Structure formats: C-alpha cells, structure tokens
Amino acid sequence: MVKKQGYFSDIDTKTKFSGRIDEDFVKYQLANLKQLTFEVTDKCNLNCTYCAYGHLYGDYDQRKSSFLSFYDAKKIIDFLVPYFNSELNKSSSSTFYISFYGGEPLLGFNFIKQVVSYVSKLRINRTIKFSMTTNALLLEKYIDYLVEQDFNPN
Numbered sequence: 001m002v003k004k005q006g007y008f009s010d011i012d013t014k015t016k017f018s019g020r021i022d023e024d025f026v027k028y029q030l031a032n033l034k035q036l037t038f039e040v041t042d043k044c045n046l047n048c049t050y051c052a053y054g055h056l057y058g059d060y061d062q063r064k065s066s067f068l069s070f071y072d073a074k075k076i077i078d079f080l081v082p083y084f085n086s087e088l089n090k091s092s093s094s095t096f097y098i099s100f101y102g103g104e105p106l107l108g109f110n111f112i113k114q115v116v117s118y119v120s121k122l123r124i125n126r127t128i129k130f131s132m133t134t135n136a137l138l139l140e141k142y143i144d145y146l147v148e149q150d151f152n153p154n
Helices: 023-031 070-084 105-121 139-148
Strands: 035-041 095-102 127-132
Touching (some): 023 070, 035 070, 070 105
C-alpha cells in the first residue's frame, strides 16, 4: 500500500515537494525560518489552574523554576545566522521574530536583554523583531525597555 503511494520511488525534489524531508529541504527551511521562540523559564508569578503547567491537565509538566541560559540561546542563534546570510535565504525582506515565552518570561528579564543585545550586534540578512507572551503583571517595571526595543505584542 505504501509503495503504491510512491514512498519508495525516486523523488524529483527539484520541481515539487514530495513529502519527504532531506538535508537540502531542512537547510532551506532554516534559512527562511520565520520565528524562533525561547521558553525563558517555566517559573511563573501566578498559579492559574487553566495554565498548561496547571493541575487542570492530567499530563501537565511540573514547574521546576528553571531558566534557559544565554549560552544555550546564543548557540542556537549562532547556528542559524549562517543560514540567514546564505544564498538559501529567499526571505531577506521578511521579518524574523524572536519570541520569548514562559512561565512568565519577564521573570528572566536579564536573559531577554542579553539576547536582544547580542542579536542587535549581529550582521543578519533579515529584519529582526522581538515579541513576547506575558501575563503583563511585570510590564510596568520593564515597559520602557520593551518599547525602546520595539517589541511587538503577541
């Protein structure tokens, strides 16, 4: 049955996408990535029952109050930049979003500042924008920075 559907036949990847993923396809997708989301932390300043981390869900992930390190984020960014600056990048005029998520990402505000500062100094052949998903309880404390860095609402 699967063979009749063409899954074991030669593929013309130059003219059409066959449903198979190969190395060239992955490289192209990396070069034209539209968004990268960092889960800054699983820690939150609330305890909402409807949250994906809440007890309402039978398979919820227990919070460990862990934070993503800038070192790990930097490795991901450094991995992507050569793809963004390659001839595979066909979306140089489009926007690439770096988003911050949590728990509550503003609890890791120093991490966010490090990422924004680092990315702002790189030569990247894309328009970079920042966005964040937040419960807004800490916005008053950080709003000036977020406006200055032109964060988009999520």
